[in-house]
Amino acid sequence: MSCAHPLEAEYLYPSDTEVLGIEHRNGDVVVVLALPCPECGHDLRVNSTITTVEETVMGARLEDPQDTYD
Numbered sequence: 001m002s003c004a005h006p007l008e009a010e011y012l013y014p015s016d017t018e019v020l021g022i023e024h025r026n027g028d029v030v031v032v033l034a035l036p037c038p039e040c041g042h043d044l045r046v047n048s049t050i051t052t053v054e055e056t057v058m059g060a061r062l063e064d065p066q067d068t069y070d
Contacts, residue, residue, distance in 0.1 A: 003042040011038035020045065 012035060020032040029050040037044055 003037045003040055003044060005037050005039040007044075007046070008038070 017033050017035045020034050023030045023032060031048045031050065033046040033048060035044055035046060036042065
């Protein structure tokens with residue numbers, strides 16, 4: 001089965017989305033997501049290329065990243 005429905009942000013929800021991976025492709029950072037099609041419910045694999053990076057304030061701080069790789 002395939003799904004040809006256009007994706008609209010209005011019907012996509014963070015709680016329905018899972019990050020499958022973060023990859024490096026052709027000099028770009030690509031986030032790979034899994035989410036259901038809002039129209040038919042088929043599972044979709046979505047590749048999203050990072051185009052901008054902005055600093056933000058996180059509600060829950062992550063642990064010190066240096067500890068992870070020591």
